[in-house]
Structure formats: C-alpha cells, structure tokens
Amino acid sequence: MSFWDIFNTKQESKRLTNLQQSIIEHFPTMDEEKRILLASLAALCARVAYVDFNVCEKEQEAIEKALEKWMELPEDQAKFIAEIAVLEVKELAGLDARKYCTTLNDFLDNTKKMHILETLFQVSAADDHVEAKESEEIRVIATGLLLEHKHFVAARATVAKFIGALNK
Numbered sequence: 001m002s003f004w005d006i007f008n009t010k011q012e013s014k015r016l017t018n019l020q021q022s023i024i025e026h027f028p029t030m031d032e033e034k035r036i037l038l039a040s041l042a043a044l045c046a047r048v049a050y051v052d053f054n055v056c057e058k059e060q061e062a063i064e065k066a067l068e069k070w071m072e073l074p075e076d077q078a079k080f081i082a083e084i085a086v087l088e089v090k091e092l093a094g095l096d097a098r099k100y101c102t103t104l105n106d107f108l109d110n111t112k113k114m115h116i117l118e119t120l121f122q123v124s125a126a127d128d129h130v131e132a133k134e135s136e137e138i139r140v141i142a143t144g145l146l147l148e149h150k151h152f153v154a155a156r157a158t159v160a161k162f163i164g165a166l167n168k
Contacts, residue, residue, distance in 0.1 A: 046063060066119045
C-alpha cells in the first residue's frame with residue numbers, strides 16, 4: 001500500500017462501525033430505514049458534542065433525550081446508543097459527517113432535516129453555551145444535509161441565548 005492509498009476514498013473499508021453493529025444487534029426487528037436514521041442521528045449528535053474534545057454529562061443526556069424523542073426509544077435503549085455513539089466519535093473523530101448526511105438526504109425532507117439541526121443545537125447548548133466550533137460543525141452538517149443558510153440561522157436562533165457572541 002502506498003502513502004496515497006490512505007487518502008483514496010474508493011479503497012474505504014466496508015466494515016461496520018461499532019455503532020452500526022450495535023444497532024443491528026440490539027434492534028434486529030427495527031426496519032432498515034429507522035436503523036439508519038438512528039445511527040446517523042446518534043453519530044451527528046455525538047460529533048457536535050465532541051467537537052471541543054469533551055462530552056459533558058449534560059450533552060450526553062441531551063443526546064439521550066434526542067434519541068428518545070426522535071426514535072421513540074425507551075430511556076435505557078437511548079442511553080445505550082448515546083454511550084456507544086460518544087465512545088465511537090472519540091475513536092473516529094476524523095470521520096466525515098457528510099457520510100451520515102448523504103444517507104439522511106435519501107430519507108428525510110427539509111422539514112425533518114431542519115429539526116435535526118435544531119436537535120444538534122440543543123445538544124450543543126446543553127452545557128449552557130454554544131461554542132463557535134460547535135456552531136461551525138452544525139453549519140457543515142447543514143450544508144451536507146443540502147439545507148440553505150436560512151435553515152442554519154433559524155435553527156441557531158432556537159438557542160440564541162446560549163451563543164456567547166450574541167450575548168456580550
């Protein structure tokens with residue numbers, strides 16, 4: 001393998017991530033589309049929470065609540081998936097968020113994708129402060145979800161009181 005093969009996306013492994021494998025194992029009767037949505041939502045929430053290289057307890061709880069609400073999971077299952085997503089994001093911090101977004105674009109309309117952005121901002125505001133890095137990560141995700149800038153701004157407005165630059 002040459003040095004440049006590392007960067008060749010055509011050579012990517014088809015191996016499932018721990019999050020994907022856990023969802024398949026723990027939710028064998030869940031339909032495929034719902035499992036994909038669960039994996040993507042959990043991973044995106046974890047990415048936003050970990051963008052500052054730290055996931056606080058409140059952010060973890062916000063991820064759990066988002067999974068309970070969006071996926072209609074019992075609390076224990078939402079907690080389990082959130083924990084795996086956070087552990088995985090620490091290992092795969094460089095994984096491109098657009099991979100999750102591309103899949104979501106196949107299943108969701110703009111209204112639901114907008115709700116995902118709002119959820120991501122809720123996760124970022126869970127510790128009572130939305131950092132610039134978190135906001136930027138959500139902007140990148142919004143672009144990956146093929147949403148316009150106005151969608152990003154509207155979603156960010158839901159947590160305006162936690163955005164430091166707006167409260168000085």
